[in-house]
Amino acid sequence: MRRIVLALVLICAAWLPSAAFGHALDPGYLDLTPMGQDRWRVTWRVPDVGGRPMPIAARLPSTCSHDTPPPPHFDGRGWTTGWVADCPDGLAGGEIRIEGLDQTNTETLVRFELEPGWTQVHRLTASEAAFTVPAAAGVMEIFGSYVGLGVTHILEGVDHLLFVFALLLLVPDRRRLIWTVTAFTLAHSITLAAATTGLLKIPSPPVEAVIALSIVFLAYELTLPPERRDPLTMRFPWLVSFGFGLIHGLGFAGALREIGLPEGDIPLALFSFNVGVELGQLLFIAAVLATGAAVKLLYPRIKLHTAVLTRVASYGIGSIAAFWVIERMAAF
Incomplete structure (x- = not known):
């Protein structure tokens, strides 16, 4: 029975990133x-x-x-x-x-x-x-356009989604997960606003490499048993997600700079884009949790947060992220 569930989880894990890749081609x-x-x-x-x-x-x-x-x-x-x-x-x-x-x-x-x-x-x-x-451009037109851009960007950003997926595996408690995701949201909102308005200027290639490294870090933590994981990560996961969220916000800002911001409505465009990013992120989290709930409904005796399943997922996430680190550092 465990093998059946493992196969189902692996299929879902493989489908989610590929769906992000296949949601659309580059616009x-x-x-x-x-x-x-x-x-x-x-x-x-x-x-x-x-x-x-x-x-x-x-x-x-x-x-x-x-x-x-x-x-x-x-x-x-x-x-x-x-x-x-x-x-x-x-x-x-x-x-x-x-x-x-x-x-x-x-x-x-x-x-x-x-x-x-x-x-x-x-x-x-x-x-x-x-x-x-x-x-x-009217207020509603700007709001609708940039919300749509934010949703599209996060759903096509496989690296950001893998980071969120790793957080879901690392923090199984729902209440702590809410605080952890909220901290990630707050952090990338800060650096998104600072970078797109020119207050913070960091080259894109190092930012993209560090984003991949953040995923490698979480994947490594997932390979360890809970008692051997970093105490800071286990006790204060929101602090870790906040720190890495600052870096991910710079990645979002790079995409937003390419699109451009409407003069005179920059605060509205920033807010709308961030709303879109959060909506896309919540859609992804809902899809993962719904998949887990469906598996539990079909197999009520099976626990998804087992050491075997977590380790398999962590190696998959870590391998992809490590490849991105090498690829992005080579692009320097």
Whole structure:
């Protein structure tokens, strides 16, 4: 019976990271930067599918015109091209559409400036492949866009999800788990705000390597019996999650800097993005706990928090994280 449960847990553990990888490909990215005189510099990036660009295309408002763009070049993860568009009537009130997006499982982030320095971001999905450019982004539009970006980022961030999964295994008590996850949330909220507003500047490669190291640390602790684990980790898990949460917040900030923040609404965008991150994190935790509850319902005599199951999971998590450490340090 234990072997059956072990197989079920391993299948679920394997499915969750792969689902995060497969939730969507890297999103498409359309950037419109004003050059003056009703001209915009357009940068268009699409995901890679089997060594070729995903068959989606950006369509600007009908009043815009441009020359045939150069062929896209591959940057290691996606295909990028660019051109200059002439829009005599401006962008406001016009429709931006991503053709073919409704046939995919990915999304496209549209970043545009109606005036230099006034950034707006809109998220297009398979169910909403076009939108009308507003003269100014409303509160609800900014909130909805950045919440969606936050949810997408955390669900596609396998390293962050593995860290949370390791916390779930390390802290089986629900009450202590709530405090531990809350501390992680508070910590990455602090550094997310500090880094995206420019108060804290740390290069991305070391941050990504330390994030992977934080997962290795938790995985190592899980390989040990409870009585041999670090006393600080066992007595104050919230303190450990807070410390590593500061680092993870810098990772979230790197993604948010690439997207950009709307001038004049930075606090709202930061808050919304963080809400989205937390919603995605809670969805992941709920999925893990629901899986555990389903196994307990099917096999009420089996305890999931056994030494064997925990050790198997810890070796799997640690192996993946160790690979990331080497890979990210090599990228220095």
